[in-house]
Amino acid sequence: MEWERDETVPEHVWEEFSKANMVIPCLPAPLPVAILKKLGINDILGHPIDDWDAFHNCIYNDEMLRSGLAGPPGSLTTGMAFGVPPIIKFGNQQLQDRFLPDLLTGKKRICIAITEPEAGSDVANITTTAVKSEDGKKYIINGTKKWITNGIWSEYAAMAVRTGGSGPGGLSMVVVPLKGHKGVNMRRLKVQGQISAGTTFIELDDVEVPVENLIGEEGKGMSYIMTKYVHVIWIQDDYSLPKCSFNHERLTIAISSTRQARVALSAAFKYCLMREAFSKTLMDQPVVRHRLSKCGALLESQWAWVEQFVYQMSKLSKAEADVELGGLTAAAKANAGIVLMECAQCAVLLFGGNGYTRSGQGEIAESASSQVYLLATNVC
Incomplete structure (x- = not known):
C-alpha cells in the first residue's frame, strides 16, 4: 500500500524479482522453453520450466494480487506480459537474438x-x-x-x-x-x-x-x-474477418479481479466482526450477514468458473482451447468485473466512512472500488 501511495515501486524490487526469474511466469503457458534454456533459465523457484502449465499461471496471478492492489504487480509484469510475446511469436531470429536476452533476464524493460x-x-x-x-x-x-x-x-x-x-x-x-x-x-x-x-x-x-x-x-x-501470443484462425485471407481468442489475457484479468474481490470482502468481514454499533457487532446484524453471504456466493461461483477454464486450458490443445473457450473466457472476464464491483461496493458500505478514505483500515475497500472503473474500461 505504501508503494501505491508513493505511486511507484522501488527499483530494487524489479531487480530482485527479475533476478529470481519471477517476471517470466506472466508469459502464457507453455513457456518458451528453448529460448529460456538458451539463456540458462531452467526453472522458476525450483520448478522446471518444461512443466509450467495453466495452473501455474493461475497460482502466479492469484498470488500477485494477494495484496488486493493491482498497481505494484502491474508495474512488474504488464510490460513483459504484452511487450515480449509479439517478439517471441512473430519476430525473426535476429530480432529475438538482439532483444530477448536482456528482456527475459530483466536487464532491460x-x-x-x-x-x-x-x-x-x-x-x-x-x-x-x-x-x-x-x-x-x-x-x-x-x-x-x-x-x-x-x-x-x-x-x-x-x-x-x-x-x-x-x-x-x-x-x-x-x-x-x-x-x-x-x-x-x-x-x-x-x-x-x-x-x-x-x-x-x-x-x-x-x-x-x-x-x-x-x-x-x-x-x-x-x-x-x-x-x-495466442493462435488466430483466419476465415479467408481477410483482415476484417479474424476469428481469434485472448484466453490468457482474459483469464489473467479474471483471476486477478476475483482475488481483489476476495481481499476486499475479507477485509469487510474482519471489520464487521470487530466494529460495534447499537450495542452489538455489525456481524450480529442480519442485514450485514445477508450482504456478506450474497457477495460470498458470487465470489465462490466466479472462482469455480475460473478454475474450470484453467483446467480445460491445461487439458485441451492450444488450438482447441482458442476456439472452444474464447467466448466463454470473455464472459468470465466480464463477470469478474461484476463480482469485483459487488464485493467492493459491499466492502465500502460496511466500512462506512472508513471505506471512503484513502488511509486507515478501510483503505483497501476504497482501492478496490477505484479499481472497478479501470477494469470496466479494460472490459470495454
Whole structure:
C-alpha cells in the first residue's frame, strides 16, 4: 500500500524479482522453453520450466494480487506480459537474438504501445506513422501513444505503427527505443487505479528506428495485436474477418479481479466482526450477514468458473482451447468485473466512512472500488 501511495515501486524490487526469474511466469503457458534454456533459465523457484502449465499461471496471478492492489504487480509484469510475446511469436531470429536476452533476464524493460489519444479500442485507425528513410535503412516514427502501462520505465516498446494505407492492412509492429532515445518524450499520467504501474503518455518526434526492428512483416500488425501470443484462425485471407481468442489475457484479468474481490470482502468481514454499533457487532446484524453471504456466493461461483477454464486450458490443445473457450473466457472476464464491483461496493458500505478514505483500515475497500472503473474500461 505504501508503494501505491508513493505511486511507484522501488527499483530494487524489479531487480530482485527479475533476478529470481519471477517476471517470466506472466508469459502464457507453455513457456518458451528453448529460448529460456538458451539463456540458462531452467526453472522458476525450483520448478522446471518444461512443466509450467495453466495452473501455474493461475497460482502466479492469484498470488500477485494477494495484496488486493493491482498497481505494484502491474508495474512488474504488464510490460513483459504484452511487450515480449509479439517478439517471441512473430519476430525473426535476429530480432529475438538482439532483444530477448536482456528482456527475459530483466536487464532491460519493455512495454506494449498501441493505444492513442484518438484511437483506443479503435486500433485499426491509429495514426502514428513509420515512414522509411530515403536509403531504406530506418523508419522515421511520428505520433503519440497514451495510457501505456510501464512506459516510463521501459527501454523499449513493442509499438503499433502505420507503415501503409488506412485501415488494419496498413498497420505494423516495431520495437521502438524509448528511454533516452532522441525524439522520444515521456511523462506519467495520473490515473484512478493502478497508480504505481506507471501509466505513460509518449510523444514521438522524428524518432529513427532501424528497419531490422520490424516485428514480423509489414502490414500484419493488426493480426499480431489481436493474437497477443495466442493462435488466430483466419476465415479467408481477410483482415476484417479474424476469428481469434485472448484466453490468457482474459483469464489473467479474471483471476486477478476475483482475488481483489476476495481481499476486499475479507477485509469487510474482519471489520464487521470487530466494529460495534447499537450495542452489538455489525456481524450480529442480519442485514450485514445477508450482504456478506450474497457477495460470498458470487465470489465462490466466479472462482469455480475460473478454475474450470484453467483446467480445460491445461487439458485441451492450444488450438482447441482458442476456439472452444474464447467466448466463454470473455464472459468470465466480464463477470469478474461484476463480482469485483459487488464485493467492493459491499466492502465500502460496511466500512462506512472508513471505506471512503484513502488511509486507515478501510483503505483497501476504497482501492478496490477505484479499481472497478479501470477494469470496466479494460472490459470495454
